[in-house]
Structure formats: structure tokens, C-alpha cells
Amino acid sequence: DGGITQSPKYLFRKEGQNVTLSCEQNLNHDAMYWYRQDPGQGLRLIYYSQIVNDFQKGDIAEGYSVSREKKESFPLTVTSAQKNPTAFYLCASSASESSYNEQFFGPGTRLTVL
Amino acid sequence: GQNIDQPTEMTATEGAIVQINCTYQTSGFNGLFWYQQHAGEAPTFLSYNVLDGLEEKGRFSSFLSRSKGYSYLLLKELQMKDSASYLCAVVDSNYQLIWGAGTKLIIKP
Numbered sequence: 001d002g003g004i005t006q007s008p009k010y011l012f013r014k015e016g017q018n019v020t021l022s023c024e025q026n027l028n029h030d031a032m033y034w035y036r037q038d039p040g041q042g043l044r045l046i047y048y049s050q051i052v053n054d055f056q057k058g059d060i061a062e063g064y065s066v067s068r069e070k071k072e073s074f075p076l077t078v079t080s081a082q083k084n085p086t087a088f089y090l091c092a093s094s095a096s097e098s099s100y101n102e103q104f105f106g107p108g109t110r111l112t113v114l
Numbered sequence: 115g116q117n118i119d120q121p122t123e124m125t126a127t128e129g130a131i132v133q134i135n136c137t138y139q140t141s142g143f144n145g146l147f148w149y150q151q152h153a154g155e156a157p158t159f160l161s162y163n164v165l166d167g168l169e170e171k172g173r174f175s176s177f178l179s180r181s182k183g184y185s186y187l188l189l190k191e192l193q194m195k196d197s198a199s200y201l202c203a204v205v206d207s208n209y210q211l212i213w214g215a216g217t218k219l220i221i222k223p
Contacts, residue, residue, distance in 0.1 A: 042118070042201065042213035043157075090156060101205055102147070105156035 002027045004106035006091050011111045021076045021109045023091030032074040033092040085113045116140045118214035120202050125220045126192055134187045134200050134217045142207020148176050148187045149201040197221045
């Protein structure tokens with residue numbers, strides 16, 4: 001079955017530690033996205049990538065980093081510079097960046113920084 | 115700035131009909147999506163509108179008026195499993211999705 005996987009579903013880290021969230025897709029999609037979701041707020045774009053070895057900052061990129069070495073993979077690192085990292089993180093992909101830009105989402109990772 | 119407004123929460127009765135509204139002000143418009151998100155899960159696609167009018171898909175319908183910057187999602191014959199958040203998202207002139215905060219729909223027996 002084609003889809004997007006994120007692991008782990010729940011992640012706990014101590015303050016000051018970097019942590020990497022994985023995102024893998026086997027849909028052969030070109031574009032991939034990382035969002036953050038906080039209670040009562042819409043999805044906020046962290047980073048996106050339209051092609052391998054290229055990515056752009058979204059609205060809230062500070063304190064995060066990404067890489068896109070393979071088409072299937074788009075890991076997100078939450079660094080110690082992120083002031084308030086506790087949130088629900090969603091990875092998504094789409095066939096291409098076009099008007100009909102339906103995005104398919106992974107199950108999400110809930111990160112809690114203690 | 116870009117803005118999408120949806121009611122925070124709505125309550126409806128099982129078997130009834132509910133309409134969830136979404137108004138938007140964005141830099142350009144290349145379509146509007148509705149997604150459903152159950153608590154703690156990923157959003158799933160419901161509908162996409164780019165032309166004015168009503169799109170019907172089973173129990174769910176979505177309406178768009180570009181001149182008014184307005185859309186609604188209509189859910190008929192409500193079931194308990196429809197309890198979820200419903201997210202409105204607009205594709206702007208840069209083909210980026212701008213998301214509303216979502217409407218939490220509570221279905222009562």
C-alpha cells in the first residue's frame with residue numbers, strides 16, 4: 001500500500017537536545033512538507049521541498065532544519081534553538097506543486113520536550 | 115495579510131444536517147480544500163473547489179463563491195463518526211496552502 005509513514009508516533013526529549021523526526025513516502029511524490037499543529041491553531045508550514053536536494057523555508061522555519069537527499073525521505077530536525085518545540089508534527093506530500101495540490105498526510109509525531 | 119476564518123466549534127445532532135463556513139482573504143486564489151481530522155490523527159482529504167458552485171460527494175457537499183471569499187462544507191445525515199475537526203485551506207498565488215484553524219464538530223446522540 002502506498003502512503004506516508006512517520007516515526008515515532010510519540011517522542012519525548014529533554015530540553016536542549018536536538019531530535020530528528022522521520023518522514024518516508026512511497027507515493028512517488030515530488031513535493032514534501034512539514035507542518036506544526038498546536039491546539040486551536042491551523043497547520044503552520046515549517047519547510048517544504050519540491051525536488052531532491054532542494055528545500056525552502058516556510059512560515060516558522062526558525063529552530064528547525066531539514067534535508068532531502070532522497071525523493072522518498074524528508075527528515076525534520078528540531079534543534080535546541082526552537083523555543084517551544086512541544087507540538088504535533090505532520091509530514092505531507094503531493095504529486096507536484098500545482099493548483100490541484102492535494103496533500104497526503106502521515107500519521108504525525110507528537111513531540112514533548114520535558 | 116492572509117486570513118482564513120472558521121467557527122471554532124459547532125454542535126449538531128446525529129442524523130441532522132450541519133453547515134461549516136469558511137471565509138478567506140488571501141493573496142490570490144487557486145482553489146480551496148476541505149480536510150477532516152480526527153483527534154490525534156492526520157488530516158484526510160474531503161473536497162477541492164476551484165470554480166463557483168456546489169460539489170456533492172455522498173453525504174458531504176462543498177460550496178464556493180470566489181467573489182465573496184466564502185465556502186461552506188455541508189454534512190448530511192450526521193453520524194457519530196463525523197465528530198472531528200474540519201479544516202479549510204486555500205491555495206494562494208504561490209501555490210502554497212493557507213490553513214484555517216479548523217472547526218471542531220461535536221455530534222450528540
